[in-house]
Amino acid sequence: MRIQNNMWKAVILIGGPDKGTRFRPLSLDVPKPIFPVAGIPMIQHHIEACSKVPEIKEVNLIGFFHYTEMLKSFITMAKQKYSLSIKYLSEYGPLGTAGGLYHFRDQILSGTPEAFFVFNSDVCCNFPLSDILHFHQSKNGDNRITIVATEATHSESMSYGCLVEDENTNEATHYVEKPETFVSSLINCGVYVFTPDVLRCYMAEVFRQHQEESLEMGMGDSNFPDAIKLETEILAGYAGSGKMFVYKTKEIWGQIKSAASAIHANKLYLSVYRRTKPEVLAKKNPDGPIIRGDVFIHESASVDPTAVLGPNVTLGENVEIGAGVRVSNSIVLSGAKLNDHCCVLNTIIGWKCKVGEWSRVEGTAQQPDPNAPYSKIISGQLFNEDGRLIPSITVLGREVDVAPEIIILNSIVLPNKNIHANSKNQIIL
């Protein structure tokens, strides 16, 4: 009874251009889901994890980004690299986190998979998919959901979906999205397994109710009556039904909402590389450059032997690092050039940026509270109550040119700017 068909699928919810606004200006140039973290696009980590599970035969990306060359070439590359069937299923509009799943139910369920993974694209995780798969298989019921959860601190939990678990049965007895008061420190990781009947039965019912409501309200206030929110409309209703199970992970987990959380995710993924494939990390070499901690250097990047890199640095394709350059806790995107003696700390350097000699580009690192177990990075607001920019990671958008001997501190620089003056705590349009 347990195994009907040993074929699984995966769905990655990639959203659309109106999402990821906290990730601007970087998401102006590239769809956030393919923004590189630890050297590869964010969702390539998901795809790579899927490729390691023999049962998973197909990965579907659902979203409403235009099917641009960038997205196309990413999918072509990933298909070849991982020998997986990868498709982009384009929504006609923002259908919400579950609306797209329902809309494309026929594609997802074609070939009658036993079950399918659903991932949010902006989670950073080491994806113990085989374990999750076995966990899901160990539970009974035709229309069950497995939800991956992790511990958060008391105060941080309220920024996430919160779950209450019956520890004897692993059943989720309660689910609430971003509660105002504390409910549980167990939070939704944005990774799920759905049995096909969830889509066929429960979601169909939610969808039918939506249609009825929108007919009564004369289309209502939404242009997308088909939009369904997974968290509030499916999970919250499913909790307590005895059909939703909690898979708890104590592994690394983070969300990538802001530049600061991308830097942190970069760190988490580099630490995963350290354990699973240390050969991809930069090695300490007596001839230089000096490597401190985990550093990922793309093979096409050129680094002067007198540079000092790390910890937590990723250099993208064709990046050039000059003599005496210092980079720490930063992501340097492809084609960027850091000239001699410059210092880059806690920063994302955009594609093809140039930083002049002796310039300093520095942000303020946001780290999880080191004294609180399970602490995460909360991607809060950009501005404080006085309307001032909250010190955070500095971001240079694409092709920003920073003159020599300048300091840019806690700033966000929009693309294609030439910076000739110091900038502190500013957004440079």
Place this chain on the structure above:
Amino acid sequence: MSPNKSFSLSNTSIGTMKALILVGGYGTRLRPLTLNVPKPLVEFGNKPIMLHQVEALVEAGVETVVLAVSYMSDILEKEMNQHAKRLGIKIVFSQEDEPLGTAGPIALAKKHLSDEKCDKPFFVLNSDVISDYPFSKLLEFHKGHGKEGTICVAKVEEPSKYGVVVYEGDTGRIHRFVEKPQEFVSNKINAGMYIFNPSIFKRMKPEPMSIEREVFPYMAEESELYCMELKDFWMDIGQPKDFLKGMCMYLTSLKKKSPEKLYKESNGVTIVGNVLVDETARIGKNCKIGPNVVLGPNVVIEDGVRIKRSTVMREATIKSHSWLESCIIGWESTVGQWARVENVTVLGQDVNVKDEIYLNGVRILPHKSISTSVPEPQIIM
């Protein structure tokens, strides 16, 4: 000296040339540098501030220098006595028991400046002023008009901040002084360098008294006060911001007068503009130094360092790839790799700035170790 000569005091002057330097108190405005070193001994252009003044006085023929101090400093006494020996002059310390302002200390030192054996005019100067000190010209000008006193005046851009001097352009005779003028009357201010005939002592008592307010206006009224404009450079360097401004002027002047003293481009070091380097200082490869930089004895500049408009005091170390602009690095201090130090940051003695630190307009007291950046102007105790 024959006894009959003592009757000719009023016609020909006798005795040797003398000068008084108003040293005053603790130099609090130049802290944290003056916490360890008396202000007159703080090096300016690799030479104690006071030595610039004393050497210029000696060149003009001065043989006795009176230092009017409000507190005694053993270090100052010891060091100045050494210089006195070397220069073949006499240095006298005149200590006031309570602050006597700007005129009181002169009256207090009367016995050192003039007696029956000496009726020569004497110089008085504030210890904070830096200039090319044209004392010989001042003496000549003073003798030329024959009146009781001459003060030097300097041109400033914003006269409304100061007391200005209104005088007759062709003769230099002072009409009046105007404190912080709201409307433009003059752009010349008192430069804190004077020459007086001993007859000025009748106007002053050894008690708290201001020469600017209680002596000069009366002299001007009686047409006994003239002024001479300083054409070259002048700066009151009592504050760090002005210390650096004065340093730039001093280096420009040095370039004109003795360019051979300035540092020349050498292997692997790029020199921009005027840079003064002690011969015992060492500079690494791929550095870019200048304009307007002074490096003191035994200073170590490691590779790839950029320094502009700064003074680095004796035995300080600047580590690789750091960037410094408009700062004063105190004696024996260390600035870490990839540090950025700017905007009139002053490190006291033996301050240790760790790697990758950013300091903006920070005053750091001696013997501190700095391991977090200070991005806004602040004092670190």
